[in-house]
Amino acid sequence: MESLIKIHIELTDNHPAILWAKSESDAVNAIGHVGTHMDCYTKQPKKKEYKVSAEVIDCRQHMPTMKDLALYSFKNKALVLYTGAMAQYNYGTKEYGEAQTFLDEHVLEAILADAPQFILIDGCGIGQHGEEHIRFDKRCEDHDCFVVENIWLEEPWAKQIRAMEIKIKLASESTGKPCEVYAQVTD
Known part of the structure; x- marks a missing residue:
């Protein structure tokens, strides 16, 4: 039997992440980058809704290595990186922001060579905050x-x-596009 589970974060107007974003000089862009979202710096998806098969890699012990990737095929799928950061630290906390949920650049290139449509993560991103984060996206x-x-x-x-x-809310003026995400799971 299969179930559909909501896995996106819905933030209230008084959530600390929303309050922080509203206080930023570029509040429109900042608000797009809180909660569950997709960064779109150079292009965005062609459609606003997708249904894709998924492969999950359990990254709670370590982020995937080249050896780990040999066990999967990502072509035209969503790669889900399950780090445990969200469940362990809670969204918006200092510890959540500092969780080491980042891919090695060679591993990222190997993933991209297998042509996934999406990479989803229960963390702040696949690259370290700042320049690497944006470069990886x-x-x-x-x-x-x-x-x-x-x-x-x-x-x-x-x-x-x-x-x-x-x-995906493609009409968002921010480079961060808010998303609703649902997982189809096998019971």
């Missing part, structure tokens, strides 16, 4: 792959994900 965009950050994953269903439904 742009590199994914070069391969028509888009990164969705800050999804909610937890045991036991996180490893049972078989497909994803992703709804």
Whole structure:
């Protein structure tokens, strides 16, 4: 039997991340980068809704290595990186922001060579904050792959994900496009 589970974060107007974003000089752009969102620096997806098969890599012990990738095929799928950061630290906390959920650049290139449509992570991104974060997202965009950050994953269903439904607010003026994400899991 299969179930559809909401895995995006819905923030209230008084959530600390929203309050921080509203206080920024570029509040419109900052608000687009809180909660579950997709960074779109050079291009964005062609459609606002996708239904794709998914592969989940359990990254709670370590981020994937080249050896780990040999066990999967990502072509035209969503790659879900299950780090446990969201469940362990809670979204918006200092510890969540400092969680080491980043891919090695060679591993990212190997993933992109296998042509996934999306990379989803229950963390702040696949590259370290700042220049690397943006560079990794742009590199994914070069391969028509888009990164969705800050999804909610937890045991036991996180490893049972078989497909994803992703709804993107493409009209957002920010480079961060808010997303609704649903996971289809096998019970």
